[in-house]
Amino acid sequence: MADPAQSKADTVAALTKAGQDGYDAYPKDCSHSIWVMLKLMGSPDEPYRTANDLMRYMASQGSGWHRVLTVEDASKLANQGKVVLGGLAVPAGHGHVVMVMPGPPHASGGYDTGGGAVQRSMGAFPPSASGASSSWPGARSRGEKTVRDPWPAAQWPMVTFWTRD
Amino acid sequence: MRRLTILVLAMLALPTAASAYSVRLDTARCTKLTPPQVIALGPDWSALAAYVQRCLVPGPDGRTALTVDVVRLDRAYAAHLFNAHPDQKVPDPVLRDMSGRVVGTLPEGFPVDPPGVLRVTFADWSGGRPLRIELFEAGRSAVSPERLPPMRWYPGANSYR
Numbered sequence: 001m002a003d004p005a006q007s008k009a010d011t012v013a014a015l016t017k018a019g020q021d022g023y024d025a026y027p028k029d030c031s032h033s034i035w036v037m038l039k040l041m042g043s044p045d046e047p048y049r050t051a052n053d054l055m056r057y058m059a060s061q062g063s064g065w066h067r068v069l070t071v072e073d074a075s076k077l078a079n080q081g082k083v084v085l086g087g088l089a090v091p092a093g094h095g096h097v098v099m100v101m102p103g104p105p106h107a108s109g110g111y112d113t114g115g116g117a118v119q120r121s122m123g124a125f126p127p128s129a130s131g132a133s134s135s136w137p138g139a140r141s142r143g144e145k146t147v148r149d150p151w152p153a154a155q156w157p158m159v160t161f162w163t164r165d
Numbered sequence: 166m167r168r169l170t171i172l173v174l175a176m177l178a179l180p181t182a183a184s185a186y187s188v189r190l191d192t193a194r195c196t197k198l199t200p201p202q203v204i205a206l207g208p209d210w211s212a213l214a215a216y217v218q219r220c221l222v223p224g225p226d227g228r229t230a231l232t233v234d235v236v237r238l239d240r241a242y243a244a245h246l247f248n249a250h251p252d253q254k255v256p257d258p259v260l261r262d263m264s265g266r267v268v269g270t271l272p273e274g275f276p277v278d279p280p281g282v283l284r285v286t287f288a289d290w291s292g293g294r295p296l297r298i299e300l301f302e303a304g305r306s307a308v309s310p311e312r313l314p315p316m317r318w319y320p321g322a323n324s325y326r
Contacts, residue, residue, distance in 0.1 A: 030307065093309020109251050113242065113279055120247040120255065132307045136280040139307035150307040152281025153257075153273035154300065 011081030012102045015041060016143065019101045019129030023142040026131040030096050030139075033131035034085065037099050041083050051095035055087045058162040068161040071147060074100045075126035077163050086128070086147050086161040096150055098130035100161065101143045108148040111137050122148050122156075186225040187299075190233060190285035192276055195220035198234075206234060209256045216241045220275075224293050231268070231287070231295070234259045238274045260325060262294075269316060269325030272300065280306035294318060298325055 022037035031051045038046040049057055058065035068074045074084045078100040087097030109121035119138060125146035132139035138149030151159055195218040198206075203214045210217050216237045224230035235258045247253060255278075258271040273281045281304040287295035298316040316325040 088308055090309045090311045092311060095309075096307035107251070109247070115243075116248070117242040117245050118248040118251055119279060120253060121251045134280075134305060134307045136305050136307060138280060150280075152283075152302055152304050152306050153278055154281060154283060154302055154313055155306070155308065155311075157272075 008081055012079065015078065015081050015083065016102055019099050020142050022099070023129050023131055023140070027140055028131055028133055030098070030130045030132050033129070034097050034099060037129065038083065051087055051097040052089045052091065054085070054097055055089035055095055055160070058085065059160075064165050065162045066165065068163050071125060071161065074147070074161040074163075075105060078102045078126060082163050084161055084163045086159055088151065088155060088159045094133075096130070096132065096134075096139065098128040098141070098147055098150060100147055101127040101129050103127045103143070106146065108146040109138075111145065111149075113137060119149075122153070125149075184289055184291060186290050187286050187288040187295075188223055190220055190222065190275060190287070192218075192220070192237075194223070195235065195237075206259075207256075209254050210234070210236070212253065213241065213246075213255065216246075222287055222295075225290055226293070229263065230293055231263070232261045233271070233275070233285075234261070235275045237276075238279070239277045242277075242279065266323075268323065269298075271298075271316075272313070277304070280304045 018037045018040035022033040025036045026032035035048045057063050068084060077084050079102050084100040085097055087095060089095040105124040105126050107121040108125050109119035111119055113119045125148040127143045128141050128147040129143050130141060138145055198217050198219050203217050204211055213236050218235055218237055220233040220235055221229045222231040236255050258275050259267055260269040262268050273283055275283050281302060284301040284303055286299040288299055289297040296318045300313040302313055303310045318325055
């Protein structure tokens with residue numbers, strides 16, 4: 001008989017590894033890195049979608065995804081081994097999407113933004129994983145940065161989180 | 166009669182000219198505050214006194230219509246301020262009317278708040294006041310530059326939201 005605690009630990013470990021593998025495969029491309037993560041987490045036939053398309057798809061009726069209303073809930077679900085994505089579509093350009101990684105919240109910022117200047121912290125947030133085409137160092141994460149780091153303060157309130165049924 | 170016609174036409178044109186006027190928030194119109202002025206803003210501002218400035222927003226008649234108190238994060242980052250104090254609290258820019266009353270706050274630092282670069286335009290002027298504040302995020306974040314939902318003047322609340 002399977003041990004539920006061990007089963008949960010295995011799922012959480014698999015989620016962490018999927019985040020790391022997705023980033024390693026596409027460190028400069030958020031949508032492809034997330035595509036890899038989704039395929040590794042139980043959707044081998046997942047079609048590729050750009051960040052804008054993925055955000056639109058998750059919000060569509062019948063997608064099998066539903067909205068997670070708070071970042072705290074997003075973190076709780078990730079710590080149960082559930083896939084949770086966060087993102088922001090920019091219809092006139094390109095959006096960005098990340099996967100919420102298991103683990104305790106930690107301070108955002110703290111990395112070199114260029115020229116030796118360290119990014120200020122906006123508080124504690126759950127860790128994230130995603131590649132990014134942007135040169136902004138906060139947008140690329142193998143789990144060491146947080147869900148808050150990719151976005152400016154004015155856009156952060158528009159970021160939404162989603163989990164699969 | 167001719168004078169009256171010209172006067173009426175001029176009066177009709179006035180609101181149009183005013184509403185067509187718009188002005189960008191510009192660091193060229195920002196100056197440092199005196200120590201007592203910074204202290205009056207509160208402890209969060211005092212801790213960053215070297216970087217606090219007041220920016221003037223001219224109305225259609227050229228007179229200052231609003232002021233915006235900002236922390237010049239471009240200069241704070243250039244001075245590596247957050248290397249030793251990454252948790253340093255930074256207040257958002259504060260809009261004030263000419264009586265000094267707070268009438269709103271901008272959603273992120275001006276002119277920069279990495280990875281954000283905020284362009285702010287005061288538009289749709291009426292009665293010496295902009296009724297709309299247009300925001301454009303032009304930073305180097307993970308998403309394309311984009312127009313953000315504007316802030317609007319709510320007369321009942323006497324503030325921009």
